[in-house]
Amino acid sequence: MSQDRVALVTGAAKRVGAGLVRYLHARGWRVVIHYRSNGDAARALAAGLNAVRPGSAVVAGLDLLDTGRLPELVDAALNAFGRLDALVNNASAFYPTPVGEFTEAAWDELVGSNLKAPLFLAQAAAKALAASGGSIVSIADIHADRPYPGLMLYTVAKAGLVAMTRGLARELAPAVRVNAVAPGANLWPDDGGVFDAAERERILATIPLGRTGTPDDLAQAIAFLLDAPYLTGVVLPVDGGRSVVL
Template structure:
């Protein structure tokens, strides 16, 4: 009898992360929901999943910018169910850093959550992932190819994560596959947008609509099942990364 697969999703309490957790759970995985500040949302999600299947979800708190807490997260994750088969590095700080206002704290927060945390978490879980012949999926961003104005630190961090994804795919093969997903506009930003701003965003997407968390979850499942794919980054952005913006 095959053991129940175990998946760790960072930033798994809300928005896209919560949908990834629910999808993995529906596929029969035991899930470990990492959170930083969203304790109530993480525990509520775990409680709901445990109602569906007892002892199938647990929560672990950690600040991914703190390497000691990353090590603690890796240890706790392995204690939950005794193994880790899938790591989804979804957690991400995202906010503008206009030139002239960038601080060391901005650098630490954005690179810490978007590339430092994922790298050191993969390192801490490398033996467990190797033992289970597991896989890693890193959430990147389509803006690594189309830089987002006033977000230079965030884009730099996501670009670095794309490089880490490719490098570790080679280094961890053949035991562990490492791939990435580069979302576009999946949900409206948490900050409010006026109607004109929303329309401008939709106009920049060839498919003329936002994506959904399900679009990301479906891509995640594809990569989990695609045993001959590693080192790849799949763009899930409605074509936004290839739109020229030219009017004629």
């Protein structure tokens, strides 16, 4: 039953992560809302969910780059609910790193948040997920194998995340299923530093379904993968068909 299941969602205080938490919670899941710096937003989200269904949401603050502490997020789920059924790797740093300008610090942050943390968190969660017959879903990107100019380190990290998904699907089978979704244009970045108005219009014109995605579009696909017992190693595009025309 969904109301017995527990999902840990990283980067869940706002934007896509918060939308996913609301979507899963509305379908009976209990949730662990991870945040790094948006503690107030995470606590407000949990309070709203607990008002609907008491004791169904908790928060856990942690910098995912602090690799040695990642098991604490799994412990937060087990201590609160006694089990863990799903890990959703949503947290992601994103900003331009053109060739000739990127730095080791940018490598550490972009690869750390988009690849290293998901891998080490998956390792930390594997035992608990195996015990529940659970699964992992990560958020990749259609540009992992169709690079977008100027995003070198992000692209490398997301390509690694795709390889991680397929590798873990084999390593953790049959006890744990491991899949990913690959969004195209969903919520635009907050700072607008990569996609100006003209570029957003250009991208929109390339989407066969004629609109950008929403957090609910991603959440629906993630929920599907969490419930699909014979799918593992899948990277599911959730892009309105844009990858078909790239």
